Amino acid sequence: MFNLVPLENGLENVKGFFCGATNVGMRTNPANSGISDVDGDVAFIRSETPCDISSVFTSNTFQAAPIKHYQKYPKDFQTNFVLINAKNANAMTGEKGIEDIESIMSTLSSKQNVLNPVMSSTGVIGYRLPIDKITSAFDILDFNASNSHQTARAIMTTDAFKKELAYKVELENGNSFNIAAICKGAGMINPAMATMLCFIITDADIPKSDMDELLTVATEGSFNRISVDGDTSTNDTVMLLSNKQSGSYDKDAFGGALNKIMFELAMLVLRDGEGANKLVAFEVNGARSEEEAKKASMALSNSLLVKTALFGEDPNWGRIASTIGASGIACDDETLTIHYDDLLIYSSEFRELDKMREDKAYKIMKQDSFKVTCDIGLGDGSYTSYGCDLSYEYVKINAEYRT
């Protein structure tokens, strides 16, 4: 048993960590995000003592330079510093992109005591980092201050709002540790990792092997289950850093807290899906296997026709059924049932939508969020993924955003 207590001010709650951001002139166009010019474009998270670090990176073959730079460190390296920039992804920049990071880190290490510093970037693909601008931040940033809001805002791109969460984890024996995270991501969210950056820090005294194991589980239960538009970026990164300073740890409690914090962040990302208004859970049960349930569930959260039907609040189940059929899994219209929340909307007994059920369905679809449950009726495979609607705004944002 353990208790999770929500805390204000995100990253500032974790012992021994510092964070902040500044603007070095890379973020000058607030057009898409509504972010004003004064918001940061270079941010840092550091710990006064060395941290173990576990990371999950994008499955995109073209991993960005910061990911390749990270992977040059020996397995199980420790670090005390994460540098983050917005507006430039440092992706598809070749060997030069890695050299640029090394040059930036070399300047950093002349000004600050850093151990194996890592970098994380988001923004436009294909342009070299402006090294001078980024290193100019090192003369401005206060490395001994902590400003979580500022840090969370600095990493935003098309995000409409910053995403930060923190929990105190109270153990049965009276001890406790804290866990906190910031995250960015709005578009390009796909099962197979969101295009997002997520930084989780903790003072829990967690062994490195548990970090690796629990981060994989929590990623599968959160960011890998959400879809905004089915694309996967070059820069997706989830990092977990622990400096052990609380001296406390419990595996179940930490796993529970990590799952919760990452799931909540994933829902915030989905809620912020570019132009999205509705959050919908697609629960598929009764498939022949979990794999088939996953295939159908993800087909639903990725389908343009389902997404536009959600936006239009069209209670028609035809697109749901058709998408399941198109996913290629075993299914049968005699055994299939579809519910919107608790309302039975399709079964082989009730194929045509009568007025009463249609009116109820409209009401359900008008909510900010609801659940579509599809029972295939052929086995016991289950999977739930999460999607959002597709609005005019999505097209506008992505037609105008210069990636």
Place this chain on the structure above:
Amino acid sequence: MFNLVPLENGLENVKGFFCGATNVGMRTNPANSGISDVDGDVAFIRSETPCDISSVFTSNTFQAAPIKHYQKYPKDFQTNFVLINAKNANAMTGEKGIEDIESIMSTLSSKQNVLNPVMSSTGVIGYRLPIDKITSAFDILDFNASNSHQTARAIMTTDAFKKELAYKVELENGNSFNIAAICKGAGMINPAMATMLCFIITDADIPKSDMDELLTVATEGSFNRISVDGDTSTNDTVMLLSNKQSGSYDKDAFGGALNKIMFELAMLVLRDGEGANKLVAFEVNGARSEEEAKKASMALSNSLLVKTALFGEDPNWGRIASTIGASGIACDDETLTIHYDDLLIYSSEFRELDKMREDKAYKIMKQDSFKVTCDIGLGDGSYTSYGCDLSYEYVKINAEYRT
């Protein structure tokens, strides 16, 4: 050697065939298509003599009732009658949906000499066919007239324009035969068959085994290579009917004509993609295998981010590269090159888009159609698929269209 001569008036050019349509009151809402009330909702194509028939149907597991009804006929059956309706897909209607077709065909056979009549439907999923309305058409239709325009219009749903084509195929020996087709389809177009109906008729004296073989090849080269929104419907159908009345045939000539007519129809469907303004060919070369080239090419024609970038006329190659990387094929940013038409837009030598190339790229993207060529540089696998942009109109049409 053979010669293809384009002909006006579509289906009317093929010896021994008749076609037409009428409105029985199913199509009463012209909101989405701009089709007026007087346009038909029930159409027919028939031959005065029995035809061989070959068909390719949707890969969707939930095949609509007309497809199941068709498949109850013995292999290599002959037919002389195709009945088509719009506004109701007769999909997810169970055994009743098939019984409804049998009932309609029983009425038809009391009024007309039909042999193994087949049906094809498009429209809303999940509702029973209005049998009385549909059979009322049999008292109105003139089965001995031929009106190709009327027939092509009657099968439209969200289509902005009718699609019909015809060719005279002149052989070296002085003989000739004709081939003609009508087609509907605009949204839901996916590699793995467009959501569309396509009816091809010919008086060529073609053996049934050639029909099966050549139709499969032509489908793979046309409708299976286009993508509007990545969805696959319950009703997709391509039918080829031949009544042999010309007495002429040449396999190469027929295959060439069939490939051409189906490719042209596929491009018309793409051009009519809901709200689409641009037609883009995605040619992938140099992949390790054709399969990998196909995977990358289809990822490009299906990507929402690529589609919105096309709509925004954003010459950024980052989304192209990222989508190839996300497709999971072997690729390397050192060997990759990307061209827009003849303009080199990315290579490891030219990563950043300079002003001159950016201006040229803008001009290319402003065209109605252009080609994106990606050379992976790792092998000799090639594949080309075709996509369109994604506009506000797409969202509007699909949010408002009651499927």
